[in-house]
Amino acid sequence: MTERMNTTEIFDGVRLPGFIHTPESLKAACSFQFQDTDILLVTFPKSGTTWMQQVLSLFFCEGHLWPIHNLPTWARMPWIEQISFDSLLSKRNTSWPRLLTSHLNAKWLSPALMKSKAKVVYMARNPKDVLVSFFHFHRIAGFLPNPSSFEDFVDEFLEGTGFFGSWFDHVKGWLSLQKDLSLLFVTYEEMHQEPRCTIRKLSEFLGRPLGPKEEDIILEHSSFSFMSQSNMVNFSLLSKEIIDQSESKFLRKGVVGNWKEYFTPEMNEKFNAVYQSKMGDSGLCLPWTMD
Known part of the structure; x- marks a missing residue:
């Protein structure tokens, strides 16, 4: 598959890395047959995906930690849209419900999800921290282009033309389905600030x-x-x-507010203006501050 390292898939106008996605894998995800017992974690990239995969896996270990110490997170909770999905799903622990992950937009997955009673955990994060983390991920991931500059990366993020599309559309799309799906909304910030309370919220859900x-x-x-x-x-x-990971680690800092070390006052002002224009009338109660 290394020959696809520099391939870009365009799916419904959104750029996705071809190293881990093909047209066939993406179409299969959109028509995936969810089961009522499935648990699907959905995030925009760099919103705490790996962290929540670890947490959800631990819920079903029942004290037996062999999977935590012997199976990588992507095997325990495979991405339904990725090339490796069918292979990983066939090897799953059948004593657990199917624990699944996706970065895809709501409009692609919601028709299939609405045919089941599957539970969705949607995790979001302050978009400024998402942006900084995604910038660093582009620098270490061989299947993503190295950003020309942080300033250009900010512009691309705000325009929604980068890989995985618009953060704004992703968040609004999924959270608009809270009444239509069995969906729990969790944020990176609350996980960081009140982890035990968040664990209890997940437990109830x-x-x-x-x-x-x-x-x-x-x-x-x-x-x-x-x-x-x-x-x-x-x-x-x-x-x-x-x-x-020789220059930057995949799990880099795990903190809230790291964006303040990267944003200039001008970048911050521009970002806030776009955020307000796109999210101001969404009616969503989001727990992060933009300053």
């Missing part, structure tokens, strides 16, 4: 009661310190050709 000891196990094994050292989580299993 998933119908998986937890005792204090089980909560502690989830919190310990989903901490940044644990995940950054685990090669089942930190993507160190992948070759340097795919993810080159």
Whole structure:
């Protein structure tokens, strides 16, 4: 598959890395037959996907941590739109419900989801922190172009012309379905600030009661310190050709507000203006501050 490293797929006007997507894999995702017991994690890239994959996996371990120590997150919760999906799904732990992941837009997956009672966990993050993290990911991922400059990357993000499309459309699209789907909205910020409360919210949504000891196990094994050292989580299993972590780590900082170290006052003003124009009338209650 290395010959597709520099391939770009255009799907419904959105750019996606061809190294992990094909027209066939994307079409298959849109017509995927969800089961009522499925749990689907949806995020825009760099919104805490790996963190939530780890958390959701831990919910179903029931104290038996072999999968956490021996299976990478992408095998425990494969992306339904990626080339490797069918192979990974066939090897899944059948004692668990199907734990799935996607970065795709709501309009592509919602028709299939509405035919089932599958549960959706939608995780979002302050878009400024998403942007900074995605910028660094472009620098280490061999299947994404190296950004010409941070300023150009900001412009591309605001215009929605970068890889995976518009953050604004992604968030608004999925959160508009809260009444139509069994969907729980979680943010990176609340996970960071009140992890135990977030675990309990997930517990209620998933119908998986937890005792204090089980909560502690989830919190310990989903901490940044644990995940950054685990090669089942930190993507160190992948070759340097795919993810080159020599200059920047996949799990870089795990903090809130890192964007302040990168944005100039002019960038911040421009970003806030676009954010207000696109999100101001959305009616969504989003927990982050833009200053």
